[in-house]
Amino acid sequence: MKRINFRANVIRVILLLFLILCTVFIVRYASLGEDWAFYETNGHIYTSGKMTEVGTIWDRDGRVLSETKDQKRVYNSDSNIRRATIHTIGDHDGFISTGVVNALRSKLVGYSEINGVYTYSGKGNNAVLTIDSAINVAAMKALGNSSGCVGVCNYKTGEVVCMVSTPTYDIENVKEYEKAKNGQLGSVFMNRFISSTYTPGSTFKIVTSAAAIETLGDEAYTTDFNCNYGTVIENERLNCLGKHKSVTLKRAFSHSCNAFFSNMALTLGKTTMTKYAEKLGFNDTFYIDGIAAARSSYSVKGSRNIDFGWSGIGQHTNLMNPLQYLCMVSAIANGGEYVEPYMVYSITASNGKLLYTASPKKVRMLKTDTAQRLAELMDYAALDNYGKATFGTLDVCGKTGTAEVGNKMENSLFVGFCKDESLPLAFVVVAEGNEQGGKSAMSVANKTLQAAKKQLVK
Ligand SMILES: [Zn+2]
Known part of the structure; x- marks a missing residue:
């Protein structure tokens, strides 16, 4: 009897262990199954370590950006298109983690928790992107040797029509690709539009203006504040490029007066400034097609007044993220609401069955009235300072910014939107400074928007 009891207990323990292990497996399968399926050793998806079970990726104009031919991933025949779109589509080796083929691999390969990576046809799914590769090429050429990024979206629909990051590389150029993998070309695998943060400089005056308009009416x-090539806060000088004398919001914005906006931040106080920075997306994570962007940040807790003053003009420790900024300027252009930006229109199975279409949400960031007032300030800045003629027939509203990055090098930023009904585009451009002085972000924006007009207004 004793022996039977002992055996029964042993069986109970074994059964219990089995159940525990089963539970652990199911939980891990649910959370990690996709990662297991995409291990490079899975011959269903990868050939010689390269992802081949993804179908064809097209741009919005019907150009093939990448496809699988004879078990090999191949890219557009034009080297410029390959360079200008690689960060958006992603590479077969998975170095560009934010690219569509890597970030959306489960949708593209057809992974499901029930069927794994099994598809009836054995072919991957196809995707149509919202970007136009010709606009991407124009933006890339406009950036030239400067590192940086350009993002342009339709602020009424959320479609991202251009997304470029430099430096870039040609994935079909064996020598260049080897150099990229060895790190000789810098951080070429990073999509700066999604994964970078930059000091916003004067573009942050949009945030300080929003806080002032809603708080002070x-x-x-x-x-008005007085500007004598800057101002003095607690015995420390904060410089301005001009001597704007007694200056009020409209002219302070168009001429980017540092004395006005630093003093305005001090008048509004840290709580209000933090509240509006956060309303406009600082200290938050933004997503594009489910891909998380780097977080922007605004923090003035415990800072001295002089540093708080610097924060009001986009310096101190402020950091913006280009995707966050694209949402911000879209909201300003679109009556306070932005439509979540996206770059994947649709995904279809190889038999043509529609598997996914984008359904972006509208998000309210600002009151309609505040958005209109900010749009007016950006309109006036282009009229009064930048010169509307800079943009040809396009009615562009915007705000410039620069940020020193050491060794007298400056990053140049330009953010804004087109007022034109036929071309409702919002844009964010960052041109990083280099030894050659860096490109002007405004000129990059103009060249990109002219290409967009040519491509999109037909
Ligand atoms: Zn000034």
Whole structure:
């Protein structure tokens, strides 16, 4: 009897262990199954370590950007298109983690928890992107040797029509690709539009203006501060490029007066400034097609008044993320609401069955009235300072910014939107400074928008 009891207990323990292991496996399968399926040793997806079970990726104009031919991933025949779109589509080796083929691999390969990576046809799924590779090429050429990024979206629909990151590389050029893999070309695998943060510089004056307009009402427009090539805060000097004398919001914005905006931040206080920075997306994570962007940040807790003043003009420790900024300027252009930017229109199975279409949400960031007032300030800045003629027949509103990055090198930023009904585009351009001085972000924006007009207004 004793022996039978002992055996029964042993069986119970074994059964219990079995159940525990089963539970652990199911839980791990649910959370990690996709990663297991995409191990490079899975011959269903990878051939010689390269992802081949993805179908064809097209741009919005019907150009094939990448496809699988004879078990090999191949790219567009034009070297410029390959360079200008690689960060968006992603590479077969998985170095560009934010590229569509890597970030959306389960949708493209057809992974499901029930069927794994099994598809009836054995072919991967196809995707149509929202980007136009010709606009991407124009933006890439405009950036030239500068590192940086350009992002352009339709602020009424959320479609990203251009997304470029430099430096870039040609994936079909064996020598160049080897150099890229060895790190000789810098951080070429990073999509700066999604994964970078930059000091916003004067583009942050949009945030300080939003805080002033909503907090002070009409007084935001009549409050004046004195600028004598800058201002003095607690015995420390904060410089301005001009001597704007007694200056109010509209002219301070168009001429980017540092004395006005640093003093305005001090008038509004840290709580209000933090509240509006966060309303406009700072300290938050933005997503594009489910891919998380780098977080922007605004933090003035415990900072001295002089540093808080610097924060009001986009310096101090402020960091913007280009995707966050694209949402911000889209909201300003679109009556306070932005439509979540996306780059994948649709995914279809190889038999043509529609598997996915984008359904972006609208997100309210600002009151309609505040958005309109900010749009007016950006309109006036282009009219009063940048020169509307810079953009030819396009009615562009915007704000420039620069940020020193050491050794007298400056990053150049330009953010804004087109007022034209026929071309409702919002844009963010960052041109990083280099030994040659760096490109002007405004000129990059103009060249990109002219290409967009040519491609999209037909
Ligand atoms: Zn000034």
